[in-house]
Structure formats: structure tokens, C-alpha cells
Amino acid sequence: MRLDQKYSGNVYILSSDDYAASKAVIYGMPMDYTVSFRPGSRFGPARIREVSIGLEEYSPYLDKSLEDINYFDAGDLLLPFGNAGRSLEVIGEYVKGLLDDGKFPFGLGGEHLVSWPVIQQVYAKYPDLALIHIDAHADLREQYEGEPLSHSTPVRKAAALMGGKNIYQFGIRSGSREEFQFGRENINFYPFEVLEPLKKVLPELAGRPVYLTIDIDVLDPSCAPGTGTAEAGGITSKELLAAIHAMAQSELNFVGADIVEVAPAYDPTEQTQIVASKLIREMLLGLVK
Numbered sequence: 001m002r003l004d005q006k007y008s009g010n011v012y013i014l015s016s017d018d019y020a021a022s023k024a025v026i027y028g029m030p031m032d033y034t035v036s037f038r039p040g041s042r043f044g045p046a047r048i049r050e051v052s053i054g055l056e057e058y059s060p061y062l063d064k065s066l067e068d069i070n071y072f073d074a075g076d077l078l079l080p081f082g083n084a085g086r087s088l089e090v091i092g093e094y095v096k097g098l099l100d101d102g103k104f105p106f107g108l109g110g111e112h113l114v115s116w117p118v119i120q121q122v123y124a125k126y127p128d129l130a131l132i133h134i135d136a137h138a139d140l141r142e143q144y145e146g147e148p149l150s151h152s153t154p155v156r157k158a159a160a161l162m163g164g165k166n167i168y169q170f171g172i173r174s175g176s177r178e179e180f181q182f183g184r185e186n187i188n189f190y191p192f193e194v195l196e197p198l199k200k201v202l203p204e205l206a207g208r209p210v211y212l213t214i215d216i217d218v219l220d221p222s223c224a225p226g227t228g229t230a231e232a233g234g235i236t237s238k239e240l241l242a243a244i245h246a247m248a249q250s251e252l253n254f255v256g257a258d259i260v261e262v263a264p265a266y267d268p269t270e271q272t273q274i275v276a277s278k279l280i281r282e283m284l285l286g287l288v289k
């Protein structure tokens, strides 16, 4: 699999053509075929990039500009539509290549199951990995209607792989009783809130390699209606930006990140993908060292 090629024409604002000179590599994972409710997130990465043209390059929060850094946008990976198992293998192989090249994998989903092969590869490289998961949903099911490859299962799989005490979940407000019980017993589990508990745990993660996965549905549907399984009672985009800035100012060693579950068809105002494109700017400027 070629790593220095672009898989689609459409790229994030100001992305570089120079793979070798880029620390972060953005790649889309256009997969949405294991979702429990409404599909459409496979169109998220492309539309996030299209609306990024409306962003300022400069972040007044961080006093940094996209013009001052190099990042490569590979476009969307070519995934075999409908074949979840093989799609996850393609993603894993691609991300392994990025990690072997010393890159910071920056993934755009797609449904949340796409994070699972990425976490496997990042953990293989960094055995001391911690996972920060910001989402409305616990994603702690073992299976959904008998199917272990479901977007409701990636964090349960991660817990079995890396140990639940290396996982930190924030903003969770939806799941089964069993998921909430499992989370409270096995994970560093902070339901409903994001910024305040996150600030408290950042010092204990100082120096550790960290992978960050953000499901856009942690936001209240009034901020981000364009997602397959919207959940009332979420945080504002202002709080999520503040959470990213708190992580940017921390001593954590971020080694990869993703934003998933943007489904543009459910948001005619386009706010969801516009919010996501701004979150990406702040993550590129704040988390990629």
C-alpha cells in the first residue's frame, strides 16, 4: 500500500503534498456498514474537508497557524464496501505503515468501529498506551444483535486488549445497564461530563503515550445534529474545544487521534462538519508535537 499517495482529490485545508516532511497524516475511513441506526458517516471525511476551506488558518486559542506546520492528507482509504472485517484489515495495514514511518495518524471516520484496528496498531507500537475516549456512547458492548463487529463494540475490544484501567472515557450518556456497570467497574469512567474530569486526570497521564478518539456525538445534537445516533444532553462545542486545549497544554504525549461519526446528510446547516473541521485544526496545532 502506497503511503505517500493521495487516495482522493479532496483534502483538508492547506495540507501538504510532502509526505516525508509531514508529521501528521490525515486519512479518511469511509465505512458505515455496522451502525445500529442511521448510516451516512462514510461521507463524513470528504465533507469535513470540503467545508474546511471556510476555516481561518490561524488559531487565536493557541496562537499558532496551519501555515506554520506540514501535514499530509491522504484522502479516503479504498475500503471494500460492505465487508467490515476486510475494511478493518485495510485500515490496520495502512496505519501500521504510518507508524513505521514515525507519523502521527489522524483518522477521520466513518463509524466508530474504524478506531479499533488503529488502536491495535498504536498499542503494538506503544505498550504503555493510554486511550482517551470522548463520546455520548460507552461503545462497551461485546456484540450487537450477535455481531461482534459493530460500532457499539470498539472500546470493549480495546479494554480486552490493553486493560480497562488504561482507558479514560468522558461524556458517556448512553448505553445498556451492562455497559455502564462494566464501565464503572473496569474503566476510568466519567459519564455525562467532559472538561472537569478530564482536567483532573491529565496530570496522572503526564508523559504517557496517548491515543485520542472523539465521537462527534458527544456534542449536544443542537451543536452537531449530523450524526447517526444523536443523543440529547450533550456538551457544547465550546466545552469540547476547551477540552482539546486542556490536552494541548498538558504533558501528555499524543501519538494519534481520530474524529468519527460525522454523517453530513442529517445536517442541512452543515454545522456538524464545520465544527469537526475546526476541532481538527485545533488538534493538528495543539496535539501533534
Ligand SMILES: [Mn+2]
Binding pocket: 112, 135, 136, 137, 215, 217, 218, 229, 261
Ligand atoms: Mn457515539
